[in-house]
Amino acid sequence: MIRSDALQLVFVSGRACVHVGSHVLLPPIVQRQRGKKSIPNSVNRRSSSSLIRIASAAGAAVHTVNPPALKRVKSSTLSDDEDIRRFGNTASLEDIMRKAQQLRDAGHSCVTFSPKVFLPLTRLCRDSCGYCTFAQPPAAGRRCYMTLEEVLLVARAGAQQGCTEALFTLGEKPEELYPEAAAELAHLGHSSTVSYVAEAAAVVFRETGLLPHVNAGTLTTEELLLLRKVSASQGLMLESSSRRLLQPGMPHHNCPDKDPNARVATVAAAGEANIPFTTGILIGIGETRDERLDDLFIIRDLHRRYRHIQEVIIQNFRAKKGTAMSAAPEPPLEELLWTTAMARIILGPSANIQAPPNLTPLERGDSEAPARIEQGWASLLAAGINDWGGLSPITRDFVNPEKPWPHISGLAAVTARAGFALLPRLTAYPEYMTEPRRWLDGSGVRDSILAGALRLADTAGLVRGSLWSPGSSLGERYFGEAAAASPTADPTAPVQQAPGTYLIHSECTPNSSMSSREEDSSLQANAEPAMAIGSSSEAPSVQRTTSSAETPGSPAVSPIAAAHAASSAPRIQAGRSWQVAVGEDGLMRGCSRPPVSDRVAGGVGRGAGGGGP
Numbered sequence: 001m002i003r004s005d006a007l008q009l010v011f012v013s014g015r016a017c018v019h020v021g022s023h024v025l026l027p028p029i030v031q032r033q034r035g036k037k038s039i040p041n042s043v044n045r046r047s048s049s050s051l052i053r054i055a056s057a058a059g060a061a062v063h064t065v066n067p068p069a070l071k072r073v074k075s076s077t078l079s080d081d082e083d084i085r086r087f088g089n090t091a092s093l094e095d096i097m098r099k100a101q102q103l104r105d106a107g108h109s110c111v112t113f114s115p116k117v118f119l120p121l122t123r124l125c126r127d128s129c130g131y132c133t134f135a136q137p138p139a140a141g142r143r144c145y146m147t148l149e150e151v152l153l154v155a156r157a158g159a160q161q162g163c164t165e166a167l168f169t170l171g172e173k174p175e176e177l178y179p180e181a182a183a184e185l186a187h188l189g190h191s192s193t194v195s196y197v198a199e200a201a202a203v204v205f206r207e208t209g210l211l212p213h214v215n216a217g218t219l220t221t222e223e224l225l226l227l228r229k230v231s232a233s234q235g236l237m238l239e240s241s242s243r244r245l246l247q248p249g250m251p252h253h254n255c256p257d258k259d260p261n262a263r264v265a266t267v268a269a270a271g272e273a274n275i276p277f278t279t280g281i282l283i284g285i286g287e288t289r290d291e292r293l294d295d296l297f298i299i300r301d302l303h304r305r306y307r308h309i310q311e312v313i314i315q316n317f318r319a320k321k322g323t324a325m326s327a328a329p330e331p332p333l334e335e336l337l338w339t340t341a342m343a344r345i346i347l348g349p350s351a352n353i354q355a356p357p358n359l360t361p362l363e364r365g366d367s368e369a370p371a372r373i374e375q376g377w378a379s380l381l382a383a384g385i386n387d388w389g390g391l392s393p394i395t396r397d398f399v400n401p402e403k404p405w406p407h408i409s410g411l412a413a414v415t416a417r418a419g420f421a422l423l424p425r426l427t428a429y430p431e432y433m434t435e436p437r438r439w440l441d442g443s444g445v446r447d448s449i450l451a452g453a454l455r456l457a458d459t460a461g462l463v464r465g466s467l468w469s470p471g472s473s474l475g476e477r478y479f480g481e482a483a484a485a486s487p488t489a490d491p492t493a494p495v496q497q498a499p500g501t502y503l504i505h506s507e508c509t510p511n512s513s514m515s516s517r518e519e520d521s522s523l524q525a526n527a528e529p530a531m532a533i534g535s536s537s538e539a540p541s542v543q544r545t546t547s548s549a550e551t552p553g554s555p556a557v558s559p560i561a562a563a564h565a566a567s568s569a570p571r572i573q574a575g576r577s578w579q580v581a582v583g584e585d586g587l588m589r590g591c592s593r594p595p596v597s598d599r600v601a602g603g604v605g606r607g608a609g610g611g612g613p
Contacts, residue, residue: 085293088342093334100341100384107349108386111415112425112462113408115580116165116390117158117210120398121146121197124181125171127258130251130324131285131317134399135171138180145184145193151200152207154395159208161393162580164456164463165427166210168197168231169398172217172257194223201230211453213278213390213427218262221269228275229441232428232449233310235278236266241298242291251285251325264298271306276432276439280313280354283339284331292339296346303347308439310429311352311387314340316359318400333361333376337383344384352429354387355380357411358403373406374414381418388415388422393578408578412591419594421587423462424580428453430461458586465582 088096122145125135138144155166174181175193190196194216201212211232216223218236227234241260245252252258270277281295296312303309316336319326336355343353360376391405412422432439433453442450458464581589 081297084342084346085290087345088289088293088338093338093341096341096345097337097383100344101382103344103349104353104384104386107351109420110423111381111386111388111418111420112352112423112430113388113411114165114213114390114427115158115161115163115424115463116167116213116392116395116427117154117163118390118392118395118398119146119151119154119166119168119200119204121151121168121170121200122174122181122193123171123398124174124178126173126177127171127255129255129258130253131320131328132399133320133323133401134169138178143184144174144178144181145188145196146200148200148203151204155204155208155210157394158392159210161578162424163392163394164211164424164580165390166201166204166208166212167215167390167427168201168212169215170197170217194219194226198226198230201227205230205449205452206447209452209456211427211449211456215278218257218266219269221273224266224270224273224275228273229443230449232426232440232453233276233278233432234270235311236263236270237280237282237313237315238263238267238295238299239280239282240285240287240291241295242287245286264302267299267302267309268306271302271308274306274439275308276310276428277308278311278313279309280311280315281339282315282317283335284317284329285325289338293342293346296343300347303351309351310432311354312343312347313354313356313389314343314385315356316361318359318361318403320400320402330361333379336361337379340380340383340385350431352387352431353385354389355383355385356397356400357388357391357406358397359400370410374410377411377414378418381415381420387425390427393580408580408588409591412588416592416594421594422591423586423588424582425462426453426456430457433457433461462586463580463582465586 087099091099120134123134123136124138124144125132127135129135158166170193173193175185175191176182181193185191185193185196188196190199197214197216201214204210205212212230213233213235214227214231215235216227219227224234238260239258240252241264243260244250246255246259247253256262267277267279279299281292281299283292287295299309299312314336316331317325317328319328319330340353340355344351347353357377357380360373360380362372362376388411391408391411393408397403397405408422415422426433428436428440436442436450436453440448440450440453442448445451456464583589587593
């Protein structure tokens with residue numbers, strides 16, 4: 001143990017840090033956990049490289065009373081990282097994937113996904129990335145923002161399908177570039193996009209029980225805390241820490257919010273605020289392999305400091321028509337596998353690593369045959385992922401609209417063949433549900449995000465198979481009964497069941513004779529994302545109707561089908577592809593199951609992760 005009188009102070013961007021001989025520690029976390037009188041030697045070396053890397057990435061200068069000692073710390077603690085780089089650059093892909101798979105198996109006993117609805121609150125953005133089709137400029141006769149009525153229409157349909165997450169994705173600070181956006185925000189009673197998304201998230205949670213996850217871009221601490229009150233998690237892709245990509249002719253030129261300093265600062269501020277946070281990297285946009293490793297080391301070090309990074313996404317670039325990078329080559333599957341496996345090796349066994357299944361690249365020359373895509377999914381599992389991300393049965397991926405979500409049954413079958421059960425999770429990962437009062441806002445007591453998450457979670461932190469709890473009668477399993485009786489409820493809306501109320505009596509099977517790929521394409525061929533100006537802003541009337549051709553045994557009419565004609569800008573099609581269903585054994589109903597093993601049994605009993613945050 002080191003005596004407290006041996007401590008000296010250094011400063012990083014004005015924050016006091018502890019200097020102990022040739023070691024640097026990171027308060028307030030270390031001091032709060034270890035006490036003021038003595039600090040174990042074991043934490044010193046790990047913390048020093050984290051401090052230097054985070055400060056360097058944020059453009060901060062490191063000042064110390066003993067520069068030679070700090071230099072010794074930097075050189076001695078980079079040896080492990082250099083070994084990882086050397087292994088990544090010299091080992092075969094098979095060896096790298098084998099190591100990653102071993103680490104994943106040591107930390108996870110099942111594979112998860114989040115059933116969600118995608119809510120593109122606005123597609124205006126002040127940035128102009130060279131690969132993006134999500135951001136759209138203002139257009140005459142089209143709103144800049146979704147109305148709250150439109151948001152609720154989609155959210156309610158998702159709740160009825162068993163979704164538990166409402167994903168809010170939006171462009172960055174459009175009101176600072178477009179006068180139309182600022183004017184519409186003022187009409188809505190807001191001065192910023194962040195303020196409006198906070199209201200929308202609160203309304204969705206209050207009216208449907210869906211847990212919001214907000215991707216609102218680079219944010220201040222105050223903005224993060226505002227959104228923390230109305231969301232269970234937040235996110236911001238680091239994408240790349242390479243400043244080369246900001247230069248003219250590169251994809252992040254003229255994109256102020258893609259400055260690595262600003263993005264690292266947001267991720268760090270989220271850690272200070274105890275927010276379960278999703279981040280990740282985008283590969284194939286001009287970065288090098290070494291720069292990808294730099295990104296992953298930064299993410300690892302931020303998580304070591306704050307323990308708040310719940311998920312790391314490894315997303316591959318897909319070329320899109322109409323963008324500056326439409327002719328750019330896409331990274332092959334081998335690059336995605338290499339990066340995913342190296343992420344597992346760097347981030348460790350307990351990290352949650354995701355690769356979006358709708359973006360899986362094919363081997364060179366392969367057709368888009370389902371069998372080939374499933375081979376890619378199997379390879380990603382072999383590279384060490386443990387999560388497929390958010391999947392939606394009713395909304396498309398607005399960031400990659402040309403790539404429909406896969407049907408859940410096909411993904412479950414591939415996951416089962418790899419030896420894992422596919423289980424639905426909440427937007428806050430199971431590890432963060434083991435200490436919910438630290439990570440989720442409880443200021444609203446029974447109406448808080450904390451209470452809402454606990455209602456939806458089982459004892460492992462995953463999605464519950466039933467909403468019944470001790471003290472409730474069988475007739476109180478569905479929160480929607482109370483909501484429907486509320487005097488403020490919309491009398492034209494269908495009785496709203498809480499997210500997951502289909503979990504105990506439906507299955508993840510197709511509701512039509514279409515193939516899963518045909519059905520997914522039909523479901524996600526969405527219309528324009530905003531209601532025309534001048535049209536009625538009232539919520540479309542959504543009522544259960546019975547046609548003359550409907551028979552007692554026919555499938556129920558979706559609320560979206562009834563609203564399709566009433567809305568001038570429907571965001572989803574009438575069909576429904578799958579519902580979330582958890583059986584009494586904790587496994588997905590109607591989906592392929594892995595062979596029974598200790599790992600599978602443990603995964604169902606203990607949840608997704610092998611350790612806490």
